[in-house]
Amino acid sequence: MSLDFSVVPDYFGILWTGILWTVLITVLAGGISILVGIAIAVATLYGPRLLAFPLRGVVFLFMGTPLLLQLYLFYYGLSQIGIMLPAFWTGVVGLGLHYAAYNADIFRASLQAVDPGQAEASRSLGFSRSATLRFFVLPQAMLTALPQVGNNSIILLKDTAVLSVLGIAELVLNAQRAISETYRPFEFYFTAAILYYIVNLAMEFLLRKAARKAEAIR
Amino acid sequence: MDIELIRQILPFLAQASVLTIGLTVCSLAIGLVVAVTITIASFSRMRAARWAAAAYVSIMRGTPLLVQLFLVYFGGPQMGLELTPFLAGVVTMGFNIGAYMSEGMKGAVLAVDRGQNEASRSLGFGRFDTMRLFILPQAAPLMIRSLGVNTVILCKSTALVSTIGVVELTYSAQRFVTSTFKPFEVFACAGAAYLIIVAAISLIVHALERAVDHGRKAAL
Numbered sequence: 001m002s003l004d005f006s007v008v009p010d011y012f013g014i015l016w017t018g019i020l021w022t023v024l025i026t027v028l029a030g031g032i033s034i035l036v037g038i039a040i041a042v043a044t045l046y047g048p049r050l051l052a053f054p055l056r057g058v059v060f061l062f063m064g065t066p067l068l069l070q071l072y073l074f075y076y077g078l079s080q081i082g083i084m085l086p087a088f089w090t091g092v093v094g095l096g097l098h099y100a101a102y103n104a105d106i107f108r109a110s111l112q113a114v115d116p117g118q119a120e121a122s123r124s125l126g127f128s129r130s131a132t133l134r135f136f137v138l139p140q141a142m143l144t145a146l147p148q149v150g151n152n153s154i155i156l157l158k159d160t161a162v163l164s165v166l167g168i169a170e171l172v173l174n175a176q177r178a179i180s181e182t183y184r185p186f187e188f189y190f191t192a193a194i195l196y197y198i199v200n201l202a203m204e205f206l207l208r209k210a211a212r213k214a215e216a217i218r
Numbered sequence: 219m220d221i222e223l224i225r226q227i228l229p230f231l232a233q234a235s236v237l238t239i240g241l242t243v244c245s246l247a248i249g250l251v252v253a254v255t256i257t258i259a260s261f262s263r264m265r266a267a268r269w270a271a272a273a274y275v276s277i278m279r280g281t282p283l284l285v286q287l288f289l290v291y292f293g294g295p296q297m298g299l300e301l302t303p304f305l306a307g308v309v310t311m312g313f314n315i316g317a318y319m320s321e322g323m324k325g326a327v328l329a330v331d332r333g334q335n336e337a338s339r340s341l342g343f344g345r346f347d348t349m350r351l352f353i354l355p356q357a358a359p360l361m362i363r364s365l366g367v368n369t370v371i372l373c374k375s376t377a378l379v380s381t382i383g384v385v386e387l388t389y390s391a392q393r394f395v396t397s398t399f400k401p402f403e404v405f406a407c408a409g410a411a412y413l414i415i416v417a418a419i420s421l422i423v424h425a426l427e428r429a430v431d432h433g434r435k436a437a438l
Contacts, residue, residue, distance in 0.1 A: 002296075003296060003297075061409070061413070064374075064412065064413045064416045064417070065409040065416075066374040066375065066376075066377035066378075066388065066412060067374070067377075068377040068378060068380070068381075068388055069377055069387075069388050069391070069405060069408055069409055069412065070409075072388070072392065072395075072401070072405050073401070073402065073405040073409065076395060076401030076402075076405070077401045077402035077405055077406075079401075080399075080400065080401050080402050081402070158280075158281065158283070160282075161282035161283075161284040161285055162282075162284055162378070164284070165381060172282070172284060172285060172288070179292075185288065185289075185292035185293045185296065186292075186293030186294075186296040186297065187293075189285055189288045189292065189293050190293065192285050193281040193282075193289060196281045196282055196285060197277065197280040197281050200280040200281070201280065
């Protein structure tokens with residue numbers, strides 16, 4: 001069997017739909033990973049010990065086990081206790097939480113790296129603890145965290161492929177649909193790889209630009 | 219929670235863990251060879267070698283491991299490359315993690331004092347011999363941590379080869395789920411097994427770091 005890429009253009013539509021879903025999942029899961037990551041970092045640093053300790057345990061669990069296994073646990077395990085989530089949201093939230101654990105570590109380090117003088121100045125100007133965090137410490141920490149969180153988001157983009165096992169029709173699953181009609185796995189997986197690579201390059205470009213801007217603000 | 223079930227499946231999951239460890243170790247071995255090759259190529263005098271190394275790393279890191287795995291396992295036969303699931307998994311993961319590991323290695327090589335390179339070169343050693351005999355051995359202790367982090371990532375990504383039919387931890391857990399309908403217990407047990415393996419890798423990496431540190435202090 002030789003290679004024949006001439007069948008690929010016929011399936012351009014389905015691949016394009018796949019890449020759009022991949023991007024959408026990346027944005028949604030990426031958003032969750034950043035918001036939850038910040039929440040975990042703030043809670044473990046400034047929250048009550050009763051909250052911080054178990055949270056660290058959860059982060060450890062998320063970082064020490066494979067994403068695929070976590071997705072299976074959410075998808076099949078939750079239905080066992082009667083919670084039926086659609087596959088799409090299980091995948092998006094699972095992926096988001098997985099990377100929230102990684103982002104939390106970065107945000108925690110960035111929060112600690114903010115000069116304590118900033119918080120002291122804000123507090124002595126009469127800002128409350130939460131206002132100090134919101135207006136002065138957090139924004140500065142976000143700038144420091146940006147390059148690494150961006151890196152995680154790029155890794156997250158590639159891990160959206162894993163969601164295909166839950167039957168979510170992103171790029172890989174749509175490529176598989178095309179393969180089941182044409183029996184040309186190499187051609188379609190290769191095309192999918194190229195599409196991922198293009199999205200990846202675009203994301204790297206945007207993040208580099210954002211990082212430069214953040215550097216300029218600092 | 220079905221404790222009895224957990225007690226029953228534990229020996230089987232332990233067996234599957236051995237395969238997960240095997241996948242990790244074999245991929246790691248391939249990955250290290252790939253990473254060293256890329257590192258040497260990226261410090262080569264030939265522009266083509268440097269360019270090829272950079273392109274390789276960029277492509278490997280720019281596409282999902284799952285797609286690479288499917289491309290090799292399902293697409294391979296079209297190119298006359300028929301591999302068993304285990305072999306396809308180990309080769310793909312090895313070549314993939316090698317690209318990531320080469321980044322840490324490059325950093326470590328750059329961290330070695332430039333004088334070492336200059337001294338070796340002025341003593342008449344070739345560029346390759348300088349790298350092999352003086353730079354890489356000195357860079358090795360500096361790369362242990364990043365190699366350890368990548369090994370943990372590698373170990374977790376072995377779960378992906380369950381999708382091409384290797385009966386490692388994740389796939390064997392899936393099988394138990396279909397026969398017992400207790401996904402929570404089974405997947406939680408598999409997760410615990412991964413945690414134990416990952417913790418063991420971390421311990422080994424720490425021990426290696428300490429041993430190397432000790433050796434360096436003793437030498438001075």
